[in-house]
Amino acid sequence: MPGLTRFAQRFSPEEERILNAFFTNTNGQVFALINMPETTKAAMIARYSRSRDLGLRQLFLKEFVRDSETGQYYNGLFEHIEALENASKFRIGGPRAEKLLEAVLAQYGDDSVKDPASASIAFEGIDQITAKGVEDARLAGYIEKSTRFVDFTNRLELDNEGFIIGTTNPKNGHFLYKEYPAVQASSVGNLYTHTMDLLFERVKELQTAVSKLLRTEIPLEEQMFTLTIRGRQVSVTYPEIMNLDGIDVENEQRKARNAYNTSINAKTFDLTRGVLPAATITNLGMHASFRSFDHSLKKMFASSYPPIVEAGESAYKELAILEGPLIKDVKDQHGAEEIQYLKNQHARLKALERRISANTSPITGEPVKLVHHDDPKEAEMRIAAATLFPYSQLSMPQLKALVRNETRAHEVIKAAVEGRKNRRHKPPRSFELSSTIFEHVGNFGIFRDLQRNRFVLQPRQDLTTIHGYDMPEAIIAAGMEGKFRDAMEASEALHKDMLIKTPEYAQAAVTLAHRLRWLATTDLREETWFLELRTGSQGHPDYRRLTQQRYRELNKRMPLLVNDTTMPFVDMNTYQLERLAAAFRTEQKLDKIKS
Numbered sequence: 001m002p003g004l005t006r007f008a009q010r011f012s013p014e015e016e017r018i019l020n021a022f023f024t025n026t027n028g029q030v031f032a033l034i035n036m037p038e039t040t041k042a043a044m045i046a047r048y049s050r051s052r053d054l055g056l057r058q059l060f061l062k063e064f065v066r067d068s069e070t071g072q073y074y075n076g077l078f079e080h081i082e083a084l085e086n087a088s089k090f091r092i093g094g095p096r097a098e099k100l101l102e103a104v105l106a107q108y109g110d111d112s113v114k115d116p117a118s119a120s121i122a123f124e125g126i127d128q129i130t131a132k133g134v135e136d137a138r139l140a141g142y143i144e145k146s147t148r149f150v151d152f153t154n155r156l157e158l159d160n161e162g163f164i165i166g167t168t169n170p171k172n173g174h175f176l177y178k179e180y181p182a183v184q185a186s187s188v189g190n191l192y193t194h195t196m197d198l199l200f201e202r203v204k205e206l207q208t209a210v211s212k213l214l215r216t217e218i219p220l221e222e223q224m225f226t227l228t229i230r231g232r233q234v235s236v237t238y239p240e241i242m243n244l245d246g247i248d249v250e251n252e253q254r255k256a257r258n259a260y261n262t263s264i265n266a267k268t269f270d271l272t273r274g275v276l277p278a279a280t281i282t283n284l285g286m287h288a289s290f291r292s293f294d295h296s297l298k299k300m301f302a303s304s305y306p307p308i309v310e311a312g313e314s315a316y317k318e319l320a321i322l323e324g325p326l327i328k329d330v331k332d333q334h335g336a337e338e339i340q341y342l343k344n345q346h347a348r349l350k351a352l353e354r355r356i357s358a359n360t361s362p363i364t365g366e367p368v369k370l371v372h373h374d375d376p377k378e379a380e381m382r383i384a385a386a387t388l389f390p391y392s393q394l395s396m397p398q399l400k401a402l403v404r405n406e407t408r409a410h411e412v413i414k415a416a417v418e419g420r421k422n423r424r425h426k427p428p429r430s431f432e433l434s435s436t437i438f439e440h441v442g443n444f445g446i447f448r449d450l451q452r453n454r455f456v457l458q459p460r461q462d463l464t465t466i467h468g469y470d471m472p473e474a475i476i477a478a479g480m481e482g483k484f485r486d487a488m489e490a491s492e493a494l495h496k497d498m499l500i501k502t503p504e505y506a507q508a509a510v511t512l513a514h515r516l517r518w519l520a521t522t523d524l525r526e527e528t529w530f531l532e533l534r535t536g537s538q539g540h541p542d543y544r545r546l547t548q549q550r551y552r553e554l555n556k557r558m559p560l561l562v563n564d565t566t567m568p569f570v571d572m573n574t575y576q577l578e579r580l581a582a583a584f585r586t587e588q589k590l591d592k593i594k595s
Helices: 013-022 038-048 056-063 077-087 094-108 128-134 189-217 239-243 249-275 290-301 306-331 333-356 376-391 396-402 406-417 429-433 444-450 473-477 481-501 503-509 524-534 541-557 580-594
Strands: 030-032 118-127 141-144 156-158 164-167 224-229 232-237 281-289 368-373 435-443 515-523
Touching: 013 056, 013 077, 030 306, 038 056, 038 118, 038 141, 038 281, 118 128, 118 290, 118 306, 128 281, 128 290, 128 306, 128 444, 189 249, 189 473, 189 481, 224 249, 224 580, 232 239, 239 249, 249 473, 249 481, 249 580, 281 290, 290 306, 290 333, 306 333, 368 541, 376 396, 376 406, 376 429, 429 515, 429 524, 435 444, 435 524, 435 541, 444 515, 444 541, 473 481, 481 503, 515 524, 524 541
Parallel strands: none
Antiparallel strands: 030 118, 118 281, 141 281, 156 164, 224 232, 368 435, 435 515
């Protein structure tokens, strides 16, 4: 059965009245959040990223305007909505504010006047490639539906008009992948639907086999749990909990079981998500200033991938409803010229690359290759001197001369990072004066996770199947190697066909397990944050291996700047059940909140 051409829910008249007070539309795939506290927006979008089937508006109706115990709408809700409906008729500042903004832009041409104004919007029913296109900007905040904690294999039931009714049984319904009208209308349409269904069915099969394997190889009874008893921490196995005094044994065992099941599920999703295609539907929340939206929308409009352009058009429409004067520059004469400039630039450079590389075949390359780094001695002196600079009256050349001695430079660098107790205690900004460039060849799932570090410049190449794919060892151990490889072959055959018949959509056929090439350019301060965060015990094993190798490469080339003193929270260990300790701590925190 086909996937989804749109992601929309049907609401009752009463529900629509509620939603119209807090969202810019009730049936579009892109909409803005209005008339709600920032805390509510943050909580709702965070919850959204872990929601299996609910859209943001459904989630709002279910969890944010109802009493959790009675299920009834909060008292005073409709009185509040009536007040909002009346208030919307009056716009503070009105035409005067709009004319003042136009005057400022006309006189000074300074887009910074848009920075104080911001908005939160949601993108629903977009594919993975579109999500990466939306997120390709530094100055914005994004939270996306997680492939690590959410099962994407549920089937959805649609009514005759294509609205989502809810989930249905495993044999019927529509999987969460994007149907593209242009692909469906082409000669590859039937093969596309057949292959997508196969991939999602295969993920479900893998989940069952891998979960069974994990529960056998990593049994609950052997796991350690840390409890606090009378102010003292005690680490015990699950069976030993029942022998402890001074605790509610049944409650602690319940929390341990919940943490274990959560961790097994997360690891199962980690190990099987590779078969999900780039056409997999996701949801995304975004918050940005209108200046950042201006920049992002122009990039989206210049994209060669039609769904990104469509998402940009929808976002522009909703932002114009909110604050038309702040966003109209995107489509005025200068905005249109900038978009066309970007399109021409992309087309020109793509044609030039094709001509230059016509007789050269791509090589797959190494997962981690350090292609540029500063001279270690020069970088050490520069950072040491710049570290002292704000506290001195000497010039930079004078300070560099004073720290030319390696012992003195080491003394300054050590003092700069002394006292760090966690990764949020960052080195001084002087560490930004040394940069590195890595080239990576890794699976799309890794890139998808690491792109969230937006201060790392990470240009990627198009998704492809030419570099092969990554298959977790657990797939082989679970006896599913053949089915995994069959899924990869089906994806590759579809991708090859789409490159000929619908080339602009061909990336959608590539799976999260297939490798791509990208660059990662950053400075040493951001690299410290990046490595300490992404080698953390809770991370996906694929990107943990990649970032651990990055640390080894830098430590080998720049040992004075990259070591266990400057980066003490880089974690080079391996773990059986990465999420268990964190999941148990979460259970304990939730228990305290409820009590």
